[in-house]
Amino acid sequence: MTTRIFHPEPLNTNTQIQLSDSAAGHVARVLRMRVGDAVELFDGSGFAYSAELTVVEKRRVVANITTAAEHDRESPLKVHIGQGVSRGDKMDFTIQKAVELGVDAITPLLTERCGVKLQAERWQKKVLHWQQIAISACEQCGRNKVPAIHQPLTLSHWLEQPSDQLKLNLHPKAAHGINGLTTVPDSGVRLLIGPEGGLSDIEIEAAQQHSYQSILMGPRVLRTETAALTALTALQTRFGDLG
Template structure:
C-alpha cells in the first residue's frame, strides 16, 4: 500500500512531534481513515521529505512523530513560468493541476481582451486560494516536494512587461518556429497561453514589443487547456526532464 504524502505549511525537523493543519488532519482522519500506528510522508516545500508515525487521530486533530528525513529533489532543470489567460469553470483548475504535475514552477492567471472570465476582486482572491489548494494536492499526488507559486491575477500587459532574463514564448497559429527548432540550452522560460478566443492583434503586437518569440505547436487548433499541457510537455522534453 502506498504511503500517503501530506504537505505541511511550516518547516519540519526530524525527530519532533507535529500537529497537522486542520485541512490535512481532516483528509487523513476523515477521508483516508488512518489510525495511530499508520505511517505518512510529510513534506514542507523545502525538497525534504519526512517519514511520520501517527500518534493521535480524531476527527479534528492528527498528531505525528517525525522520524527519518531525506532530500528528494524532483524538480526539472527547466524553470518554467506559465502565464495562463483565465478559462471558464473547471478548465482553469484542470490546467493548474496538470501544469503542476508536469513541473511548472510559477503560474500567473491573466486577464486579456478576450478573456471569458469576469470576476470582481473578492472572487478573484477566492479563486486564487482555491487554485493554490489544487497545486498542493497535485504536489502530494505527483511526488513534487517544492510547491509552485500560484500568483495573484494580473493584466496581460503588466505580466508581459515584467523583467525576465529567460526565453519568452507566445503560441501563434502563423508562427514559423517550433519548439524543436529552438536553440539549446534553455534553463529559464516564460510561456504565454491565450484565451479560448485567442489574443487580439493588438495583444500579439504587445508580446512582440516585449520580446516574446512566436512558436507553432502543430497544424491543428487546440483548446486552451490542451494547448497549455501540450506546450509544457514539449518544452520539458526539449529542455527539461521528460522523455
Template sequence: MRIPRIYTEQALASNTELELEEAPSHHLIKVLRMAVGRSLILFNGQGGHYDAEIIASTKKYATVKITQWHQQDNESPLNTTLAIGLSRGERFDLVLQKATELGVTSIQPMFTERTEVKLSGDRLNKKFLSWQKIIIAACEQSGRNILPTLKSPIHIQDYFTQERDQQQLKLVLHHRNSSRFSELEKTDDICLLIGPEGGLSQDEIDLAHKHDFKNLSLGPRVLRTETAPLAALAIMQQCWGDF
C-alpha cells in the first residue's frame, strides 16, 4: 500500500511528537481513513522528508510520532519561472498542478490586457489560498519536498519593472513567430512569459521585447493557455533539466 506524503507548515525533527493541522489531519482521518499505527511521510518545504506514524487521533486532529529524516532532493537543476496571465475556470488550477509536477521553481500570475478573470480584495486572497493548496497537493503527489514559490498576482506592466538576473534567459511564448527551442543556447535559469486565453497583445509582446525577452514558438499549431506552458516546461526539462 502506498504511504501517503503529507505537507505541514510546522517545524519537524526526529524523535518528536506532533499534532498536525486540521486540513492534513482531515485528509488522513476522513479521506484516507488511516488509523493509529499507520505510516506516513512528512515534509515542510525545507528539503528532505521524515518517516512518521499516527499515534493518536480525534475527530479533527491526528497526532504523529516523527522518526527518521531522509535527505531526498527531487528538485530539478533547472531554475524556471513561469509568468502567466490568469485564465478562467479550472484552466489556471491545471497549470499550477502540472507545472508543479514538471518541476517549476516559481509562478507569477499576472493580469494582462486580455485577462477576463476579475479578482481583488477578499476574493483574491481566497483564490490565492486555493492555488497554494493545489501546489501543496501536487508536491505531495509528485514527491517534491520543496514548494515552488507562488507570487501574488500583479499587472503585467508592473511585472516588467521588477529587477531580474541579467544572466537569466527570458522567453515570451506566442505563436506569431518562428523561433524554436533548437535555436536557444543551453541554460539553467529561464523565465517563461505567456498570456491568458487569446494570448498576449502585440503591445505586451513589444514591451517584453524591450525588456530583453526573446520570442519562442512551439510550432505552427495554436495551443491553449493551459497546454502551451506545460508543453514548454516539459521540453525545457528534456533539453536542460532532469528528464
C-alpha cells in the first residue's frame, strides 16, 4: 500500500516539494523509505498526487510530483459534530474515528459537566493536536479533504450559531431514533453530543429551545465516545455512504 502524506501547502504536478519536518521524520526515520520510493501526497483540495522520493535525509525529504487525480471520498451527508470535551485520550479517539466515518467538521464544546479546564494557550495546543489527529486519520483512510477541528466553544455559543442543518441531540428519553427521521436537508446534520456525565437538564432544555430535536440511540446508556460514533455511523448508513 502506497504511503499517504498530507502537505499543508498547495501541490502541483511536475514540481518538487520538500516535505514538512514531521512528515520528513516519519518517512526517513520511522518508515526508512529510500530514494525512488513512491508516495501519495494530498493537500486538502480533493486531489491525490503521485510522487517519487528524490532526496531522503534525516531532516530533509524531497518528492517529485508526477501526476494528479481527483478522488472524491467525501460523504454526501455533511455532519458537524459538537462534542463535549472528554478527559484523557477519549477525545482523540472520537476525532480519529469520526474522521474515518466521514465527519465534515468537529467543534469541541465546553459544557457544565466538562471536566477539562485549560488556559487559552493550552486550548490552542489542544486544537493543533486534534487537527493533526484528523490529518493522520485522513492519511490512513484515504480522504483527500481534511475535516476542520474548530476552536472550542461554550455550549451556549454553539447553540446560538445560525445553521440550516438538521439539529439533533442524543437523549435517553427521546421518542424515536435515527430510523424515525424521514429526510435530512442538503446542508446536512448538526449533531450535539454531551461529555462524560452527559448534558444537564438545563442544557438539554436550552438545546430544545434552539430547535435541537432529541433522538434515541437505543435502550442502553452509551459513553460519550461511543455515542458520537454510533450516531454518526447510523446517520451515514441511513443518509450517507455507509452500506
